Amino acid sequence: MKKILKHSFEAVSLLTTDNGMLDVTIVPALNQPDWIIPSSLILSVDDYDEHIWTYLWQQQEVAVFHMLPRDQVPDKIVVIEGNTALHRFALQTTGELRQIKVRISEVKDGQLPEHFVDVAASNIDDNKAKDDNSIYQQNNVSTIDNRTDNKIDVIEEPFRENDVLSYLFQTVIIENTPYLVPDLDKIAHQLVDSDS
Template sequence: MKQILKHSFEAVSLLTTDNGMLDVTIVPALNQLDWIIPSSLILSVDDYHERIWIYLWQQQEVAVFHMLPRDQVVDKIVVLEGNTPAHRVALQTAGELHQVKVRISDVKDIDLPKYYVDVALSNIDANKIKDDSTNIYQSLSVSTADDTINAVEEHFRENVVQSYLFQTVIIDDTLYLVPDLDKIAHQLVDLDR
């Protein structure tokens, strides 16, 4: 009987039961898909019932991103690690966060559903009316599962998903938004303070 030689190249076994899994947290949002972020980025989840723009976390001011419209009640702050301590951000939301383990192979990229594109476009139009004197818009083609919509892209806005959307994914028939956390952090953090 021939002896079986063990493969010495470690990268072959990177996708094992443990390594092929992602620890993610689902953060509830309103008027957009719930967010899915790596659980390892969460530094703390604190109860907080007042809408704020800057959160004092461990004696550090952290810029806040609002995941709910202004007329909605908030109840928690989720502090996320950034590329530097200065680029930490907090998410203000309401509802329960859910931690899940998912297989990498179960996460599929998908286009942003048309409904959310339409909501974003209406928010862009509302912002254009407010900012009519500035020229902060540029042409953009947005693809959905149904078609491509010609839209405009504006600078980062909390109420315009396309301004911070990294990717839309589907896991177990549920859609989630993967935010561009670096872009959010760099837009919210004022390093001149």
């Protein structure tokens, strides 16, 4: 039996299905499509209008991911469940969250709209210039090659808040509107690693 190295979010298994329906929450974002997150992962939605890096939630400090530029005033903190209590994190955003139930058959795979790809691409050079001074560094991740059962090191590219492509898990289309499905596991682990 192989040792499991780390649990990862499996978005499909976390979505609650009830007669072919998905229970999801749409979290507003700026300069990118709104995020779609399984409602069961949202622990709390609190009013908060100050740009912060950590948030005290139920006696626990959680790292904050910003879904809006620094020059925008946030009004919400959304606490997201993690693999462990340590890997909980918060999203800082502005606008109203919407909880919806949607039929699985109504959720289509899609492509990230071109203007969001262009914005992300224009930020790549800025990110490379900041890498030396950044708290987000590349992580070496050990994993098992299933074909040979050998341990290999993989360099995991860090996410950047201003680079949608660095944390995009998938783009989906619901009623002709694109939504971003984020790689919550990657965000949680890198926020915790950079915060500690």
